[in-house]
Amino acid sequence: VISxxxxxxxxxxxxxxxxNFEKNQLITVDIVDMTSEGEGLGKLDGFPFxxxxxxxxxxxxxxxxxxxxxxxxxxxxxxIRPASCRREPKCSFHKSCGGCQIQAMSYESQLTFxxxxxxxxxxxxxxxxxEKINAVLEPIVGMEEPFGYRNKAQxxxxxxxxxxxxxxxxxxxxxxxxxxxxxLLGAAENREILEKVLAYMKEEGIAPYDEESGxxxxxxxxxxxxxASGELMICLIVNQKGRNGIYLKNxxxxxxxxxxxKGMTSISVSVNCDRTNVxxxxxxxxxxxxxxxxxTIFIRNPEKGFAPTExxxxxxxxxxxxxxxxxxxxxxxxxxxxSFAGLTGAETVWxxxxxxxxxxxxxxxxxxxxxxxxxxxxxxxNARENxxxxxxxxxxxxxxxxxxxxxxxxxxxxxxxxxDVVVLDPPRKGCDEKLLQTVIQxxxxxxxxxRCDPAPLARDLKYFGENGYVLKRICPxxxxxxxxxxETVCLLSKRSIMSM
Ligand code: SAH
Numbered sequence: 001v002i003s004x005x006x007x008x009x010x011x012x013x014x015x016x017x018x019x020n021f022e023k024n025q026l027i028t029v030d031i032v033d034m035t036s037e038g039e040g041l042g043k044l045d046g047f048p049f050x051x052x053x054x055x056x057x058x059x060x061x062x063x064x065x066x067x068x069x070x071x072x073x074x075x076x077x078x079x080i081r082p083a084s085c086r087r088e089p090k091c092s093f094h095k096s097c098g099g100c101q102i103q104a105m106s107y108e109s110q111l112t113f114x115x116x117x118x119x120x121x122x123x124x125x126x127x128x129x130x131e132k133i134n135a136v137l138e139p140i141v142g143m144e145e146p147f148g149y150r151n152k153a154q155x156x157x158x159x160x161x162x163x164x165x166x167x168x169x170x171x172x173x174x175x176x177x178x179x180x181x182x183x184l185l186g187a188a189e190n191r192e193i194l195e196k197v198l199a200y201m202k203e204e205g206i207a208p209y210d211e212e213s214g215x216x217x218x219x220x221x222x223x224x225x226x227x228a229s230g231e232l233m234i235c236l237i238v239n240q241k242g243r244n245g246i247y248l249k250n251x252x253x254x255x256x257x258x259x260x261x262k263g264m265t266s267i268s269v270s271v272n273c274d275r276t277n278v279x280x281x282x283x284x285x286x287x288x289x290x291x292x293x294x295x296t297i298f299i300r301n302p303e304k305g306f307a308p309t310e311x312x313x314x315x316x317x318x319x320x321x322x323x324x325x326x327x328x329x330x331x332x333x334x335x336x337x338x339s340f341a342g343l344t345g346a347e348t349v350w351x352x353x354x355x356x357x358x359x360x361x362x363x364x365x366x367x368x369x370x371x372x373x374x375x376x377x378x379x380x381x382n383a384r385e386n387x388x389x390x391x392x393x394x395x396x397x398x399x400x401x402x403x404x405x406x407x408x409x410x411x412x413x414x415x416x417x418x419x420d421v422v423v424l425d426p427p428r429k430g431c432d433e434k435l436l437q438t439v440i441q442x443x444x445x446x447x448x449x450x451r452c453d454p455a456p457l458a459r460d461l462k463y464f465g466e467n468g469y470v471l472k473r474i475c476p477x478x479x480x481x482x483x484x485x486x487e488t489v490c491l492l493s494k495r496s497i498m499s500m
Pocket of ligand 1: 356
């Protein structure tokens with residue numbers, strides 16, 4: 001069990017019976033491996049301990065906090081001998097926040113960690129031979145600047161000990177807010193925006209929302225930035241319906257302070273009066289400026305160091321739209337997907353789980369016809385609007401579950417529906433087997449598979465392998481620097497096609 005969950009760098013952990021350890025005991029351990037969630041894994045007398053905030057290569061003083069039969073959990077007390085990959089995290093909140101699990105590693109080592117994670121999953125779960133993986137696995141595409149990359153931030157608003165409004169993040173798995181208006185992963189403008197909102201709340205005596213009582217007004221602040229356009233959007237999520245377009249006391253005062261920020265394009269309010277963890281409410285009302293901001297994603301050339309090309313696709317983004325949060329890496333990821341698709345202009349392509357049509361619109365530049373399928377109606381509406389905005393007419397979008405829409409279309413065609421290329425970009429929970437079966441029946445020459453979790457990806461690649469497809473290329477891409485997440489794009493081609 002242990003070797004399955006934890007072994008990233010290849011250490012095989014042998015199960016041992018619990019030694020004479022005790023809870024609260026201080027021990028010195030060498031961190032010899034890391035789990036796929038970025039926790040250090042140490043061993044003492046062969047007995048494994050999971051130790052958060054340590055990295056591979058550390059020797060650490062650890063306090064035992066939990067003991068199980070075959071493994072234990074420790075809390076880092078002190079790094080005795082730091083690993084060569086250990087770096088002082090830039091963010092002083094990184095331990096309590098939990099958003100950046102591996103910020104204490106050099107960025108280069110983070111990339112190695114992710115590359116190894118993909119490789120190990122392919123071997124252990126996908127059942128691929130190591131030589132095969134070495135032949136098809138390409139080096140991870142990293143970021144040039146692993147800070148300030150997120151175009152979207154959602155800050156909860158709460159109170160500090162003195163009752164002052166604060167913006168920050170939830171500590172660990174709790175609901176108490178630690179004040180920090182300057183997450184280093186986000187846009188530089190976030191801080192100024194949040195400070196203006198907090199100053200306004202203080203001056204006007206506006207109470208932050210309190211989850212326990214359900215009282216108070218401002219729940220969250222959502223900020224989005226179009227990196228290419230420089231446009232900024234702010235949406236305040238409030239716990240009260242408005243009247244005649246007024247949602248906040250002296251609303252004009254807030255608008256006047258925010259609208260002066262360079263790039264400010266849209267200020268809105270979303271009403272959410274429900275006692276829920278869901279951030280956004282259903283209603284959104286623009287109180288200043290436009291309803292959307294725009295952003296452009298450029299197609300890059302993976303063969304030429306991802307040099308940008310002239311071709312870009314522009315998106316209108318509303319507060320509720322799904323839009324990739326790391327635009328710089330998104331351009332690389334989509335360009336890889338497009339290049340893997342190997343389009344000549346004559347192909348029919350199905351883009352499954354298409355969201356607001358981002359990949360579909362990229363593909364449409366080089367395909368004859370693209371069909372997108374997406375379950376969220378609003379996203380499909382956005383996808384159609386985005387196609388129109390870019391004057392793209394060779395795409396068609398269907399709203400519905402991919403595992404229902406695609407098999408239904410296949411049945412309707414009497415089993416004749418074919419696609420030259422199929423692109424899959426499922427959410428975390430993955431693809432239904434019914435969909436995978438239909439994709440195979442459509443006999444695409446190539447399948448491009450984008451996935452944010454390498455373990456289930458490896459499982460599906462194995463399935464395609466058993467059904468006539470060969471893994472040709474696989475390239476990890478870092479979309480979330482400092483976190484343990486890794487995105488991967490793969491190319492599978494149909495075995496009978498000799499030329500591939
Ligand atoms: N390719 C898009 C979106 C990827 S995220 C992009 O890169 O922007 C995965 C998408 O799958 C989400 O938009 C989600 O709403 C959608 N989705 C989730 N379950 C689905 C299902 N069963 N069928 C179709 N789409 C689904």
